[in-house]
Structures are given as C-alpha cells and as structure tokens.
Amino acid sequence: MYSQKVMDHFTNPRNVGEIPDADGVGEVGNPRCGDIMKIFIKVDGDVITDVKFQTFGCAAAIATSSMATELIKGKTLDEALAITNKTVADALDGLPAIKMHCSVLAEDGLRAAIEDYKRKMGLITEDEMAKPHEHIHDCADDEAANG
Numbered sequence: 001m002y003s004q005k006v007m008d009h010f011t012n013p014r015n016v017g018e019i020p021d022a023d024g025v026g027e028v029g030n031p032r033c034g035d036i037m038k039i040f041i042k043v044d045g046d047v048i049t050d051v052k053f054q055t056f057g058c059a060a061a062i063a064t065s066s067m068a069t070e071l072i073k074g075k076t077l078d079e080a081l082a083i084t085n086k087t088v089a090d091a092l093d094g095l096p097a098i099k100m101h102c103s104v105l106a107e108d109g110l111r112a113a114i115e116d117y118k119r120k121m122g123l124i125t126e127d128e129m130a131k132p133h134e135h136i137h138d139c140a141d142d143e144a145a146n147g
Helices: 004-011 059-072 077-081 085-091 097-120 140-146
Strands: 024-030 035-044 047-056
Touching: 004 059, 024 097, 035 059, 035 097, 047 059, 047 077, 059 077, 059 085, 059 097, 077 097, 085 097
Parallel strands: none
Antiparallel strands: 024 035, 035 047
16 A cells, blocks of 8 residues: 555654754644644755654655655755655655645645745745645545545
8 A cells, every 4th residue: 555665754754853943834734634744944045954844644644744854855945845745755656546635735834834934034925925726635535535
C-alpha cells in the first residue's frame, strides 16, 4: 500500500519539532479527520535555512510533512513555492489515491509558512495573500473509504 519511502519518512520523520523564533509559521489542516500540520521556517536573505514541522495525522500526513521539509531546506523562497503536492508525492514514490490529500496538506503548509514570512517582512499585504486554490485538504475520501 505505502512505498518504502513513505514508511521511512513515517517511522523516521525528518525535521520534527518547532522553531521558537521562526521567521514564518504555517498551520493548515482539517481537524474533522485529524490531519493538522504546522510548519516553521527560518529564512536568511531569500533562502530557507531551517524548517521544522509538527503534524497530527495519519502515516501519509507525517510522511508528506517530513518529505516536504526535506525538499525546501536550502531552497530559495521561489524554489520552495514551486513545490507542489505532486512533487511531494512523487518524491515519496507515490501515495495511494485516497491519501493524496495529505500531500496537499504539505503543499498548503509550506505556502502558508512562506506567506506568513512575507507578510511579517512587509513583502505582501493582506490583500495580496494567496487565495484558496483548487487543492482542498478534504477527508471526504477517507470517510467514504472507512464507511
């Protein structure tokens, strides 16, 4: 069901924790189905120098959080913003279709943390903040599968 990479990132997640003096924090999720992610970033210049996460959720939610942090560490803000849920899922050698919403959670968490950083730095205004996009972290698929 899950790839070896998913299982590795679930059982040995990277970058777990929080950054107390984070430059940006993103919190996303759907508490109704239990997947909640919080991502903390440190930025030096335009580069993400450190990233940590706290995720409450299933194995796929934890694995996608872990992989997402690995993918953005050392990247510029623009490079990190180019990472999509598909990028995260592909880096994990795929996810079951019913768990793809977890990769959306990771993408949305990254974007929220970067947006928070840009807002704090005065690089964007409230009006310029990202509007919801076509990806929705929804647990309807999980509920349908679990009856």
